[in-house]
Amino acid sequence: MELLKEVKYPGFSRDIVSFGIIKNIDIEEGQVKIDIALNSKDPGVSGNIEKDIRSVFQMKLPSTVLALHISDMQSTEPASTAKKGRPGEYLPTVRHKIAVASGKGGVGKSTVAVNLAVALALEQLKVGLLDADIYGPSIPLMLGVKEKPYYDGVKIYPIEKFGVQLMSLGFLVDSDDAVIWRGAMVHRALQQLMNDVAWPDLDVMLFDMPPGTGDAQLTLSQSVELDGSVIVTTPQDVALVDAVKGVQMFRKVNVPILGVVENMSYFLCPHCQTRTDIFSSGGARRECERLGIHLLGEIPLDAEIRVGGDAGVPIVIGHPESPQAKAFRIIASAIKAGLTD
Ligand SMILES: Nc1ncnc2c1ncn2[C@@H]1O[C@H](COP(=O)(O)OP(=O)(O)OP(=O)(O)O)[C@@H](O)[C@H]1O
Numbered sequence: 001m002e003l004l005k006e007v008k009y010p011g012f013s014r015d016i017v018s019f020g021i022i023k024n025i026d027i028e029e030g031q032v033k034i035d036i037a038l039n040s041k042d043p044g045v046s047g048n049i050e051k052d053i054r055s056v057f058q059m060k061l062p063s064t065v066l067a068l069h070i071s072d073m074q075s076t077e078p079a080s081t082a083k084k085g086r087p088g089e090y091l092p093t094v095r096h097k098i099a100v101a102s103g104k105g106g107v108g109k110s111t112v113a114v115n116l117a118v119a120l121a122l123e124q125l126k127v128g129l130l131d132a133d134i135y136g137p138s139i140p141l142m143l144g145v146k147e148k149p150y151y152d153g154v155k156i157y158p159i160e161k162f163g164v165q166l167m168s169l170g171f172l173v174d175s176d177d178a179v180i181w182r183g184a185m186v187h188r189a190l191q192q193l194m195n196d197v198a199w200p201d202l203d204v205m206l207f208d209m210p211p212g213t214g215d216a217q218l219t220l221s222q223s224v225e226l227d228g229s230v231i232v233t234t235p236q237d238v239a240l241v242d243a244v245k246g247v248q249m250f251r252k253v254n255v256p257i258l259g260v261v262e263n264m265s266y267f268l269c270p271h272c273q274t275r276t277d278i279f280s281s282g283g284a285r286r287e288c289e290r291l292g293i294h295l296l297g298e299i300p301l302d303a304e305i306r307v308g309g310d311a312g313v314p315i316v317i318g319h320p321e322s323p324q325a326k327a328f329r330i331i332a333s334a335i336k337a338g339l340t341d
């Protein structure tokens with residue numbers, strides 16, 4: 001491992017160990033076997049890594065026999081097919097960008113964003129999740145990430161969890177630091193989360209938005225071309241009114257609405273699986289019909305969903321076979337199906 005840390009990833013100032021590509025090392029009787037899983041299909045990358053590893057070993061441990069096995073861990077398309085954004089646009093390596101938004105706070109945007117991101121990764125997509133809730137970042141907690149992202153002096157590297165590439169201001173700022181965010185600061189912070197992060201090639205990035213229609217929404221719609229937004233609502237009428245406001249805000253800036261997720265839609269009894277509509281049911285469905293918006297799905301109110309969020313293990317991972325997890329997976333596959341090109 002120490003020797004491998006002397007090998008830089010081609011084109012980067014970071015070593016290959018910190019890239020997390022070393023999958024296994026076996027040492028027996030003077031022979032060292034190293035398994036490497038590359039993110040890149042570029043033969044130049046694997047060729048350079050192999051050459052550099054061999055020369056380090058040649059210098060430091062000349063008597064070892066080195067068996068290198070370099071494989072390709074991508075099951076989806078190679079990086080080169082990534083759509084390139086218009087020049088100057090943020091996030092040029094991200095093909096599809098989707099905001100998870102709501103008019104009102106606390107309706108479960110972050111919960112939905114986290115579970116959808118992981119569910120999309122389970123659909124074999126390369127997924128990023130950007131916590132655009134500068135005021136109250138919750139992604140680190142919900143995905144159980146305690147470590148700080150790596151910073152090489154130029155770029156910050158996203159953290160991978162459950163197959164999702166993550167970035168949040170919560171990784172960078174201490175949660176006890178009381179920060180009063182003025183508009184310009186929100187703008188700047190969000191731009192940094194997009195621009196100063198070494199985002200890899202991604203099929204889709206979800207943005208977990210703060211509630212409402214404030215600075216973060218404005219910055220985002222000015223900085224990137226969003227494919228659309230997923231609006232999260234709860235069945236109470238009050239929230240629906242606000243959700244509609246959120247919807248109209250996105251319409252004004254020409255961001256298509258992919259659809260609505262009704263969260264805490266009904267109660268599913270953990271003992272007998274009986275479904276109870278606690279709030280007047282069908283509210284989101286009616287409102288969606290009225291506005292001509294697609295209802296993507298309904299997520300039950302469920303203790304396991306909250307427990308999973310607090311424990312850092314989203315329900316699509318913690319209880320993959322549960323009806324709650326399936327509700328998220330169905331929405332994810334609908335979103336995936338809507339991502340053309
Ligand atoms: N379907 C659900 N069943 C039970 N609890 C839920 C569900 N969805 C969200 N919660 C819980 O409700 C609380 C608020 O959810 P969350 O943080 O996702 O909302 P939010 O809209 O992102 O809030 P904010 O506006 O503050 O960003 C959390 O404790 C979460 O675990």
Ligand SMILES: [Mg+2]
Pocket residue numbers: 109110111133138208209210
């Ligand atoms: Mg949130």
Ligand SMILES: [Zn+2]
Pocket residue numbers: 269270271272273274
């Ligand atoms: Zn019951």
